[in-house]
Amino acid sequence: MGLKNSFMPVRKLAGLAPALALLAGCAGAPGPDGINDPYEASNRKVHGFNRGVDRVLVGPAAKGYGGVVPEPVQRVVGNLADTLDLPGDIANNLLQLRLVDAGENTLRLATNLTFGVGGLFDFSSALGLEGKPTDFGETLHVWGVGEGVYMELPFAGPSTARDTVGMAVDIVLNPVRLALPDKEATAATVMKLFSRLGDRNRYSETVDSILYDSADSYAQARLLYLQNRRFELGQTAAAGEGTGDDGFIDPYEDPYAE
């Protein structure tokens, strides 16, 4: 990457300032159930669309991919996609000032590029170096930006205002995409899409149970996303460690209980 290139991200980031302002503007307080979803009606429409896309396109494609492509090849695709994510992860680790995480991901990148033959094999995980995946949404969280309203995005699925901005930044500023020539960058994107299909196939029981077996798949997906995202970001404090939400629901509190 030349000097000229390294300045590009800053300019592009500046272009995102309005989005960040918008994000701050629409960040209302969550309701008593911890859910802040003022756009539920339009979100539900997007959810219906996403379900349709999954039913006719993504689900069958994932099943085909899982059925046709041998498992070792799927694993290689997953490993490559994962390795391609690492530079972005490291950049975010640094922006979060989480130097230990940045170190672990750098070590992981170096190990998988060398002993893992250019990222084909996940040699690091075998060594117990599982990595610390992250994203710009988490960076914003570390910088003090609240999650904002809940959003379901077309194709991408459940998100929040903050995580949507984060995702846009991660796509625009992805170091791999910026460093690679167009053709290779496209190949990297295709690799990621195949890796996603592999995930959809691997977790098909879970995804199907949420999308097709639950009584209100929109509400279920929303709850799962928010709970798991807050857990990832460390917002659900370990029990007994202060006032954070430890996930405790008291089933014995009902005064009408026998």
Place this chain on the structure above:
Amino acid sequence: MPNDMILTRRGFAAGLAASALVLALPGRAMALTADQAKTLVDKTVGDINGIINSGKSEGAMLNDFERLFSRYADVPAIARSVLGPAARQASKGQLSAYTKAFQGYISRKYGRRFREFIGGRIEVAEAKAVKSYYEVISTAYLKGESPFEVRWHVSDKSGKSLFFNIIIEGVNMLASERTEMGALLDQRGGDLDRLIADLASL
């Protein structure tokens, strides 16, 4: 533990003496019950592994899961909590019919998913007292997956220690089932009797 059920007079007296001791030593009592909470989860995990590796048919395994669930979980408390405000309007008869239907429903739903645990294991790490309950932290190691955290919330408010919630990577079973049950009830226009009847086939 069937031998726990046999309450001899001498055992009862010993129990009374033990509870007096427990009242006198609150700190010790906490430690004891945290251990009990951990033991409960250890046993649950052991039984789950036993069922998974039994090689029985799916139907037989689901029955075993239901038995396991009724033995180690506080099903009445979970069922009532999941039903939410509707539980208050329910008659005693409705509530007990609902609890019975819920037990089958939840065992089938999660029992089917426990099959993903084949070849994996859960390691129970620690238990601690939190507010009015105990939290047991465990790690699940599934084939081809990064290890993930499973937390169990255990209480003895029913009279013995039983778990009442499971939280997997932040995803809360009680919260999730409340959402589901609320939606199921809405779909039936709030008719609890229809919900009870339909739970048997869900």
